[in-house]
Amino acid sequence: GDSVTQMEGPVTLSEEAFLTINCTYTATGYPSLFWYVQYPGEGLQLLLKATKADDKGSNKGFEATYRKETTSFHLEKGSVQVSDSAVYFCALGSSNTGKLIFGQGTTLQVKP
Amino acid sequence: DTEVTQTPKHLVMGMTNKKSLKCEQHMGHRAMYWYKQKAKKPPELMFVYSYEKLSINESVPSRFSPECPNSSLLNLHLHALQPEDSALYLCASSPSHRDVFEKLFFGSGTQLSVL
Secondary structure (H helix, E strand, O other), X not given: OOEEEEOOOOEEEEOOOOEEEOEEEEOOOOOEEEEEEEOOOOOEEEEEEEOOOOOEEEEOOEEEEOEOOOOEOXXXXXXXXXXXXXXXXXXXXXXXXXXXXEOOOEEEEEEO | OOOEEEEOOEEEEOOOOEEEEEEEEOOOOOEEXXXXXXXXXXXXXXXXXXXXXXXXXXXXXXXXXXXXEEOOEEEEEEEOOOHHHOEEEEEEEEXXXXXXXXXXXXXXXXXXXXX
């Protein structure tokens, strides 16, 4: 079945460091791919998305490129801030089931 | 208004209690969802309502009973819960179930503790 695998956390970085959170997927067909962010005590917010191969999603300085050849959708940011501390979920839209399938989440902690 | 509002934010209940969680949206969305999220885990889909009708039940125990009184409201009735049901319960909505991938909005959740 369709699945998403994220790198395990927590990831701890200093402010202004470069961020990469790895995400790979297994799916039949051509899924849409998403990154959601969850700040402490809140629900999930869509951070960015890509709907087809080679698309790049971007928002708030975060970027991710849909790579069909490597079945990946890694999240990157050039310079993280303390306010980026949150849990990040990679997800795919499964055309098989009509459901969002989430990865396990990666906790990011940014220290001043 | 792009909000999904959930009440209460926190709930503590005993195993013999009956309580309800409420969710409201005024975006004109016709699909609404309940998710359960355990600490440090991803959300798990419980129920989907499409045009006020239950369209997906992910084999959820009958002690959880959803209700969609109208297109703006979604309730989750709780009865005889177990301690392992303690979790964050998230409501979400989308314009339709076909849009779930593109335009899914989450509420902030109800943190439920079952004693």
